[in-house]
Amino acid sequence: MPAPTPVTDFRERGVRILPLDPLLLFATLGLSAASLYIVGTATQDDIPGDPNYYVTRQAAYAGVGILLMLLISRFDYSRLREWKIGIYGVMIGAILLVYALGFSARGSKRAIEIGFFNFQASELGKLLLVLSLSAFVVDRMRRLEDRETTSRIILLTLIPAMLVIAQPDLGSGLVYLAIALAVLFVAGTKWTHFAALGAIAVAAVAIVLVAAPAVGVEVLKPYQVDRLTAFLNPTNNPKKEGYQINQSLTAIGSGGKTGRGDQATQTRLDFLPEHHTDFIFSVVGEELGFVGAALVLSLFALLIWRALRILTMSKNLYGALIAGGITAMLMFQVFVNVGMTIGIMPITGVPLPLMSYGGSSVLVTFMALGVMQSIYARARETATVKGL
Amino acid sequence: MYLDNDRRPTLTPQLAVRVALIGGIALVAFAVIFFRLWYLQVLSGDRYLAEARDNRVREIKVQAARGEIVDRDGRKLVDNRPANAVVLSPDRLPEDLDDRQALYRRLGKLLDMKPRAIERDVEPQLSALPYSTATVKQDVSHQLAWYLLEHRDDFRGADVERVFLRSYPHHEIGAHLFGTVGELNADQEKDPRYRDVALGDRVGQTGVEFQYDRYLRGRNGASRLQVDAMGNLNRRLNKRDPKQGRQLRLSVDLDVQEAGQEALAGGTGRGAFAVMDIKSGEVLGLGSQPSFDPNIFSKGIKKRDYDRLLDEDNGAPLTNRAIQGLYPTGSTFKLVTAVAGLEGGLITPDTPIHDPGSYTVGDTVFENAGKVAHGTLALRQALTVSSDVFFYQLGDQLNSTGDGLGLQHWARRLGMGRNTGIDLPEELPGLLPTPKWRNALYRNKETLEPWTPGHNVNLSVGQGDLQADPLQMAVAYAAIANGGRVLRPRLGQRIEDSSGRAIQQLEAPTARRLKIAPEYRQAILEGLRGAASAPGGTSTSVFADFPIQIAGKTGTAEKGAGRADQSWYVALAPWPEPKYVVAVTDEAGGFGADTAAPMARRILAALFNVKETKLVEGGGSSD
Secondary structure, eight states, rough: OOOOOOOHHHHHHHHOOOOOOHHHHHHHHHHHHHHHHHHHTTTTTSSSTOHHHHHHHHHHHHHHHHHHHHHHHHHHHGGGGGGGHHHHHHHHHHHHHHHHHEEEEEEEEEEEEEETTHHHHHHHHHHHHHHHHHHHHHHHHGGSSHHHHHHHHHHHHHHHHHHTTTTTHHHHHHHHHHHHHHHHHTTTTTTHHHHHHHHHHHHHHHHHIHHHHHHHHHSOOOOHHHHHHHOOOGGGGGTTTTHHHHHHHHHHHHHTTTOOOGGOOHHHHTTTTTTTTTTTTHHHHEEEEEEHHHHHHHHHHHHHHHHHHHHHHSBBHHHHHHHHHHHHHHHHHHHHHHHHHSSOOOOOOOOOTTSSSSSHHHHHHHHHHHHHHHHHHHHHHHHHHTTT | OOOOGOOOOOOOHHHHHHHHHHHHHHHHHHHHHHEEEEEEEEIIHHHHHHHHHHHEEEEEOOOOOOEEOOTTTOHHHHHHHEEEEEOTTTTOOOSSSHHHHHHHHHHHHHHHHOHOOOOHHHHHHHHHTSSOOOEEEEEEEEHHHHHHHHTGGGGGTEEEEEEEEEOOOOTTTTHHHHHEEOOOOOHHHHHHGGOOTTOOEEOOHHHHHTTTTTHSSOOEEEEEEEEEEOOOEEEEEEEEEOOOOOOEEEEEOOOHHHHHHHHHTTSSSSSEEEETTTTOEEEEEEEEEEEOHHHHTOOOHHHHHHHHHHOOOGGTSSSOOOHHOOOOOOOGGHHHHHHHHHTTOOOTTTEEEEEOEEEEEETEEEGGGGOOOOOOEOHHHHHHOHHHHHHHHHHHHHSTTTSSHHHHHHHHHHHTOOOOSSSSOOOOOOOOHHHHHHHHHHHHHSSSOOOOOOHHHHHHHHOOOOBHHHHHHHHHHHHHHHHEEEOBOOOEEEHHHSOEEEEOOOOOOOEEEEOHHHHHHHHHHHHHHHHEEEEEEETTTTHHHHHOOOOOEEEEEEOOOSSEEEEEEEEEEESSOOOOOEEEEEEEEOOOTTTTTHHHHHHHHHHHHHOOOSSOOOOOOOO
C-alpha cells in the first residue's frame, strides 16, 4: 500500500508552482509518443499519396490534449462538485445531440462532425460521468449504507449507458458501468450491495443474450452478439467475426520476441482490420514483438499505479472518488482492449487509451489525466500547507 | 464551501483495503496478459509467423505441358497444342451469388453453354481451391478470346488463359494404346500415385497416358504473388517455371499401327490385332476397331459422347479388344494342343493318326470344317491342313490321361486365362475352361451340363468356352518360336528429354521359361510354315506371291447359331528365323483365310516395307 511520501522537492516549496506527478506525466507522454510512432508506421500506406495523414492528426490531438491536460491540472477540481447537475446535463445533452446530428459510421451513430474533427459524445461522457457521479456520491455519503443511494447512482449511470449502447456503442456503455461501480467501491458501499448488483448483472446478461432473443426482442444487434461471443471460438466463423480475432492473433504471434518491423505484413497489407484504432495493440505486437508490447504494457502499469496512488493521496473524498472513477475507466479500457487483441476478451469496440487513433478518445484521456494531476497537485499543496 | 463529509484527511483502513483490491485486480490482469503474450509471441511465434506469410502469398498455378509420346522412330504420336480457355478468377469474381449467376448467363450466351451447366461445373471448383481459377470452357476460338478480353468489364471475373491441350494428330490410330487424359477426380485425389497433383489437373486416365503418367505429367509451375487483404496484387515474389513432362518413346511402329487399323476397318469393323517382337516382347502395333478420336477427351468430354463410346450397339469403341477381347480362338489354338500332346507323350511329331472326317465322343459327332476327310496324317500335316479330327483325338485323350488337365496346364503355361502383363491398364485375363470351373457353374445351376470329354475336345480346337485375345495368342506363338520364353509384352521403350536423348531405359521384364523339346517346337513351326506355303495349306494362297516367307495359322471360331464365325490369323515372320508375331482377329470375318489372313498380310507388308500393288483377296481354305 503506497502511502503519501513526504515532500522533499525544494522547487515546489520555493517557486509555488503547482507540482505534477512526474511518473504519471512520464507514462502519459511515453504512451502518447508510442502512439504516434505506431500510428505512423501502421497507416503509412493507408491513404495513397498521404502517408502522414493519420499521424499528423494524431499529433495534433496529442498536442491539444497535452495543453488541455496542463490547463486542467492548474484548475481546482473541487469546484466541479458545485456544477454536478450541469456536468451531468451536458453529458446527456451531448449524447442526445449525437442522436440528432450525428453521422453514422458503419451503421453506428456515434459522432458529430466538427470541421475535420469527429466529436464522440460518448468519449467525453466517460469523464463527465466520473465528475458528476463522484459529486452525487459525496452528497449522499451519510446515507451510503442505504440501498437507495446505490440504486440512484446506478440509475444515473444506466441512463447515459443505455443511450450510448443504443447508438450502438456497447464499449462505452460498459465503461460507464465500470466507472459507477468503481466510484461506489471507493466510496465504501457495502459488499452486499455489490453482491446484489452482481446478481442483477448476471440476470440482465442472461435476459439480453438468451431470453430476449428467444421471445423475439432484439436488445443487442446480432452483429454485437456475434462479436461478443466470437472470441470464445474464433475458428467457428473465420470469415466474419472470427476473422478479426484470428488476424489479430496472427499479427501479435508473428511479432515473436522482437517484432517484424517493416516486415509487419499483417498490418501493412491490411489483413489486420482497424489497425490504427481498436487493434493498435496488435500492431505493437507485430511490429515490436514481445519486447515492445511489454514496454507499452509497463507504461500502462505505471499509469495505473500512479493513478491509484493519487487516489490515496487526495485531499478530499471528491478527489478520491474521481481518481477511482478515472482509474477504473483507464483500467477497464486497457484490459478489455488488450484482452480483445490477444483473444481472451470479446470484441467490444473499446479504444486503447492514448494509443488508439481518434481525437475524442485521445483528448478525453488527456483531460482525465489533467484532472488526476489536479488532484495530485491539490494534495501536494495541502500537504505542504499543513507542513507534512 | 466544502461540506463536512468531503473532508478526508487520512487514508482510512477501509479505503486502503479497497484500493489494494483494485491494485490486485490490475496486477492479476497484467499477469494474465503477459503470460498470454508470452504464449502467443515467444512460444507460438513461429506458427503465427508462418500463418502471416501464408496470409499474404497467393500461388497461381501455371500448367505444365504433358510430355510427348513418340514411336520407335521418333515420329510424334501424341503432343500438345496451345489453346485458349475461358476461366474465372476468384479475386475479381462478384461475391454475391446472384451477380455470379448474371455473369454465368452472359457467359452462357457468349460461349453457347447453359448458364446452369456453367454454375454446376464452376462453383465446386471455386470452393475446392479458393484462389485458383476455375475453368468454364477449355478450347475457345481466338476471336472469342479477343472479344472477351476487350469486354472484360462486361464479364467481370472471367478471363482467358493459355492452356495446353493434349493433341492426338493421328486421331483414331492407336487411340486405345495412347489412352486419354482427364481431370483428376475425387477418388484419384486420395491415391498416393497422385500426391503432387491438384484437383482439376489433367492426368492420364487410360492407356499409356495412364500407365506412364508419372513421367508424362511434368510439374506445374507457380507464380507466387504477395497480395493485400483485398486480394490486390502487391508485388510478385518469385516464380517456379512449369516443367514439361518427359517424352515417352514407345516400341510402336506408326506404319504397322496404321496398317493394322486400316486392315481391320476394311473388314467387318470389329476386331483387333497385335504385333510383337518375339525376342524382346516389344509391341510394334496393338489396335482395336472400332476406334475413337481421343482428342475429344482433351477438352473435357461431354456425357453424351462418352455414353456413345461405351455403347455396345456402336461396338463399344472404348473397349481395347486387343487386350480385353473375350474370344474363342478357333484353330489357332491347335498350337497349344500340339504342345500338350507332344509334351504329354501322347504323340511324337511323326505319330500317324487317321482322320476320317469326323470324331465321335459319347453321342456327339465332331466334324472337320467342310466335312473333309484328310486321311492318315502326322502333326505337321495336321497343322498344315488344319485337321480338326487329329486334335479332337488329342483333346479327348488328354482329358482321360493323368489328371485329365494336360491341355489346361499347357494352355495356362502359354498364357491362356491370365494377363500377359503388358504395360497397359485394364487388361482382361479371359477364360481357360476347366472341369472344376464348369462343374462349379453346374452346381450353381448356371449352366445346363457338367464337364464332359466333349468340352475338352472343343477346347482342343479353340471352340466353346475359351476366351482369349490377340495379344495372348501372339505371346503363345512367340513362346514356341523363341525357344520357350513366355514374354511380357512391352510398349514403353524409354523415357527421353524433349530432344529425344534417353534419360531412362524402361526395364524389360523377365520372361517365364517353358521347357519344350526343340524337336517338338520345330515340328510345330514346320506345320505352321506348311499351312502358309505348302500345297493344301490353309493360307497358302493368301501368301503365294508375298515376298516375305512366313509361317501362320488360320482360325475360325464358331460363335453360336445365327452369328457369323470369328476369323483369326497368327503369323510368324520371316521364315525360317522368325522375328515378329502378328495376331489378327475379325469378330465376324468368317473363315480365317478369308478375312484375317489378308489383314495379317497387310500388317506384314507394313512391317517389312513391302509395296503391295493391290489388295489381296482372301480364301483358299475353309478354316
